Amino acid sequence: MSLADPSRSLEQSRLPVGTATRPTATTVLHEWITTVDHKRVGIMYVLLSLVFLVIGGIEALLMRWQLLAPRSDFLGPDTFNQLFTMHGTTMVYFVGMPILIGIGNYLVPLMIGARDMAFPRLNAFGFWITLFGGLLVYSSYATGGAPAIGWFAYAPLTERTFARSAATDFWALGLIVSGIGSLTAAINFIATILALRAPGMTMRKIPFFVWTMLWTSFQILIAVPPLTAALSMIMLDRQLGAHFFDVQNGGSAYLWQHLFWFFGHPEVYILILPVFGMVSEIIPVFSRKVLFGYEFMAAATLAIAFISLGVWSHHMFCVGMNRTLDLYFAAASLLVSIPTGIKFFNWLATMFGGRIRFQSPMLFVCGFLSLFLIGGLTGIMLAVAPFDFQLSDSYFVVGHFHWVLIGGTLFGTFAGIFYWYPKVTGRMLSERLAKWQFWFLFFGFILTFGPMHVAGFLGMPRRIYTYDADRGWTIWNQLTTLGALVQVPSYAIFVYNVVASLWNGKPAGDDPWNAWTLEWATTSPPPSYNFEEIPTVYSRRPLWDIKHPDDPDWLYE
Numbered sequence: 001m002s003l004a005d006p007s008r009s010l011e012q013s014r015l016p017v018g019t020a021t022r023p024t025a026t027t028v029l030h031e032w033i034t035t036v037d038h039k040r041v042g043i044m045y046v047l048l049s050l051v052f053l054v055i056g057g058i059e060a061l062l063m064r065w066q067l068l069a070p071r072s073d074f075l076g077p078d079t080f081n082q083l084f085t086m087h088g089t090t091m092v093y094f095v096g097m098p099i100l101i102g103i104g105n106y107l108v109p110l111m112i113g114a115r116d117m118a119f120p121r122l123n124a125f126g127f128w129i130t131l132f133g134g135l136l137v138y139s140s141y142a143t144g145g146a147p148a149i150g151w152f153a154y155a156p157l158t159e160r161t162f163a164r165s166a167a168t169d170f171w172a173l174g175l176i177v178s179g180i181g182s183l184t185a186a187i188n189f190i191a192t193i194l195a196l197r198a199p200g201m202t203m204r205k206i207p208f209f210v211w212t213m214l215w216t217s218f219q220i221l222i223a224v225p226p227l228t229a230a231l232s233m234i235m236l237d238r239q240l241g242a243h244f245f246d247v248q249n250g251g252s253a254y255l256w257q258h259l260f261w262f263f264g265h266p267e268v269y270i271l272i273l274p275v276f277g278m279v280s281e282i283i284p285v286f287s288r289k290v291l292f293g294y295e296f297m298a299a300a301t302l303a304i305a306f307i308s309l310g311v312w313s314h315h316m317f318c319v320g321m322n323r324t325l326d327l328y329f330a331a332a333s334l335l336v337s338i339p340t341g342i343k344f345f346n347w348l349a350t351m352f353g354g355r356i357r358f359q360s361p362m363l364f365v366c367g368f369l370s371l372f373l374i375g376g377l378t379g380i381m382l383a384v385a386p387f388d389f390q391l392s393d394s395y396f397v398v399g400h401f402h403w404v405l406i407g408g409t410l411f412g413t414f415a416g417i418f419y420w421y422p423k424v425t426g427r428m429l430s431e432r433l434a435k436w437q438f439w440f441l442f443f444g445f446i447l448t449f450g451p452m453h454v455a456g457f458l459g460m461p462r463r464i465y466t467y468d469a470d471r472g473w474t475i476w477n478q479l480t481t482l483g484a485l486v487q488v489p490s491y492a493i494f495v496y497n498v499v500a501s502l503w504n505g506k507p508a509g510d511d512p513w514n515a516w517t518l519e520w521a522t523t524s525p526p527p528s529y530n531f532e533e534i535p536t537v538y539s540r541r542p543l544w545d546i547k548h549p550d551d552p553d554w555l556y557e
């Protein structure tokens, strides 16, 4: 280790060469706080999300306990409103986005054979500002209670007249701040992917996950600034007496909905595209086949990213737009299902005839495939405007979006964590615990969110804190709460597995799944510089080529 070695901490570098020091808690902490290594930044993003996942989960459990019985007085209406605001805000901005940005941070440079992200300092900045955004949002509790506006913050709920404490200001500021974090991450991904690919890795040869991160980043770039603008307008209304959303003074609640959903709909694709990418890495490796129809998959990703920028008003059918707009937004939304269907069939075609190994990553992928399909179908139902007139703002919608976000984003993310954990830590996660986790989550999930659809059909509106016994909703709410409780052990098992495997896990080796992309070509965990020598790439499966020089892929591509 030379004095100039950047991995040496400040304390160590003051010592004479050759003096070994045992790292203390302070030096380790110092190293993590000051790091600009994309891998450490990535890990911190993922840990941040997991902490917020637990917080958001507790908020959900409290709400479910309140809804267990009719006319329950476990939580009052104010607390309930605050909880669903914080739950949705937390899950979207501080779990979903950072976990995907974190996984992308860790993997993108490794997958394209780069030594780091294009702008490492900006990268660390993005993480810290996301964290501070989260802290700001939660500081709202210090004002006597969190905001009670919903994650979508419909106007005029956010006006001073209806939200008098500073909680709503904390919320808006926190999201402005964390939005800057998302933007820096997006810029960094785009620059990294366009500029730092290993020699020979043309855009047609990048791993599929990298492709989805690229288009997710463009979506962030297009969707987040309007949200920032809209949040700033809330601040102007509240602090400087502007009237953008102040309906009594000529403002427009409708304007907010357009601005919010112009961000909000692409946001849900920001939360699913990287997952499509992870699934597209895992299925081929566990089916021992190349990804079926790479070009079609790539085009479908682009189509989804592009079309989903133009469908936002399917969240607004009930505000009373005109027929033409209803028709356009319904048709455009239905159009998204075509490229999504292409992806689906290509995943199935990749599996078809393959030698499938049902290890933990593939198990979660199967959960993803079966559940996400159903969530997509309820989405298509809701995109049909007359159907939506009936079920908008009901529990059916709550069922739909949890189905896609948990059945899709979360199951896919777990698949990714089980797949890449060995690379990150050098240890395997326990397969036995993975199975327990999977089945608790799978059945708990169905039990939680299935009955919500029925409650919705029976007319139960979302965002209500209680209901009367004679509505016929009780049993469906009880099933849902029971399902939520069934999910609890699943998360506990996961946390235990992730922590305990750091010590007990089987050593993973460089390439435990016999995979083909470059992250598996280096050690587990990779050194801070990733690759001793940047490899030259000839095909989409560079590691296959290295392992099989007699039968390389580039002969066939």
Ligand code: HEM
Binding pocket: 152, 268, 269, 271, 272, 314, 315, 333, 334, 336, 337, 340, 375, 376, 378, 379, 380, 381, 382, 383, 384, 388, 391, 392, 393, 397, 400, 401, 404, 405, 408, 409
């Ligand atoms: C073919 C695919 C999809 C279609 C056609 C679709 C359609 C819709 C429609 C029409 C609504 C509005 C319902 C209402 O409020 O009345 C909605 C709500 C929602 N969808 Fe989807 N969806 C699809 C896939 C997804 C995916 C993949 C995600 C996320 C991963 C998602 C997340 C959401 C969320 C979060 C909401 C509720 C937002 C809120 O009101 O709080 N959807 N969807």
Ligand SMILES: [Cu+2]
Binding pocket: 264, 265, 268, 311, 312, 314, 315
């Ligand atoms: Cu939407």
